[in-house]
């Protein structure tokens with residue numbers, strides 16, 4: 001329900017923006033969406049108990065609208081707005097560079113309603129004729145559409161929806177087990193669609209499929225059968241459900257988890273052993289005898305290998321390693337000893353320095369680095385010399401009262417030409433410095449690489465934050481020459497960050513796979529709220545998918561060893 005409410009409020013805000021309504025009104029809906037995104041309780045329960053207005057930024061008008069959505073699954077207000085502008089037009093705002101005003105113009109002046117329509121207008125040249133649309137601007141829009149079309153969603157953003165559907169299927173009492181497979185289970189940073197693997201009694205299969213297709217989240221049934229059904233959800237994501245009997249549980253979830261390249265290789269190995277593997281089990285050649293099927297461990301053992309953790313199942317050598325019993329001992333969240341990237345309300349963070357430090361201590365960590373922005377970029381409300389001194393004093397006072405070790409750090413901008421905006425006079429007094437790219441994302445690979453290499457020349461820089469600056473909801477990563485960067489990081493003992501923010505998850509696992517032995521790497525949450533420390537899990541996913549053991553990740557070190565490493 002929470003997702004549905006958030007979606008409807010967001011649609012209202014988008015439509016108000018397209019209609020050119022007051023900034024104040026639009027902002028209040030955006031703020032409500034932001035607040036509800038942080039709510040962990042069930043919104044429908046809060047509505048029933050009349051507690052919506054206790055939430056920050058939710059007043060009378062919006063709380064009434066939420067109550068209607070909770071009760072009816074829809075919003076009259078939203079329906080009223082869509083009589084003026086079709087809801088579809090809001091989809092244009094997903095294209096980077098297109099805001100409400102532009103979306104409104106595209107609709108009013110060209111009749112463009114959808115991204116497909118926009119592509120058509122580019123093709124026919126109609127967009128270029130619109131005032132204000134230069135060739136450069138149109139090209140940028142084209143690139144943004146290409147990025148969007150990948151239709152990949154950040155795993156953290158769909159986790160709640162995925163578990164919600166799983167739980168509802170379980171509550172139907174028609175199935176005895178429902179599990180998420182696919183790239184979701186392999187913990188990929190982004191997921192295109194969901195795969196559900198379920199166990200039940202055969203007489204209930206059809207009833208369970210009917211229940212599935214009639215769930216309120218489903219907007220379209222793409223194909224349905226007794227054993228497999230595919231539907232489309234309200235957020236345009238496809239979900240596959242396969243049901244089988246308990247005997248096939250292990251083989252079924254193995255098949256559902258993939259990756260395809262992994263399961264295909266397993267089948268080839270089965271054939272080589274004169275066996276047959278499918279989604280129901282491992283059999284002898286003429287299928288007269290079932291050899292293994294109940295658990296994944298049984299099936300892997302039947303093929304002569306040890307159990308392979310889902311994150312590794314990409315056919316990147318894991319099958320060969322499992323046959324030799326040489327799989328890595330993957331890092332876990334419990335190996336992490338501290339966080340090295342966190343902000344406070346001295347800049348764009350939302351919690352005080354004290355709250356952030358105590359929050360880190362409550363995580364059981366040995367250390368935390370407070371790394372607020374310093375520089376000229378106003379959107380981060382950056383520190384200046386005066387604010388920095390004030391924070392330093394505050395930090396010293398808090399540090400004395402807590403057990404956790406606190407590093408006073410900074411996150412500073414790498415300029416277009418690789419300079420740093422902060423003088424060494426200031427940097428030399430800091431415990432720890434992250435340099436990050438926050439602007440000019442579209443330069444060629446050579447220039448981007450040079451920017452970072454030049455930043456690495458500064459002796460006070462300890463780390464490079466979110467190295468490729470990708471944001472799944474916004475922009476693609478830029479290309480970097482990572483072999484050059486890794487080499488220099490190694491020479492200068494500068495660390496590369498795996499930024500664990502859900503929308504970033506940067507650097508990607510396919511890169512860390514190689515980089516982990518070439519350059520020092522740490523995981524940073526880039527926390528702006530205390531609860532953002534939970535993001536550490538997304539960084540761990542990347543590390544596990546990259547075959548990292550705890551020896552590969554800097555913040556698995558104790559504070560004592562970390563301090564030794566910090567001297568450049």
Ligand SMILES: [Zn+2]
Nearest residue numbers: 411436465466
């Ligand atoms: Zn940053």
Ligand SMILES: [Zn+2]
Nearest residue numbers: 341343411526
């Ligand atoms: Zn940051």
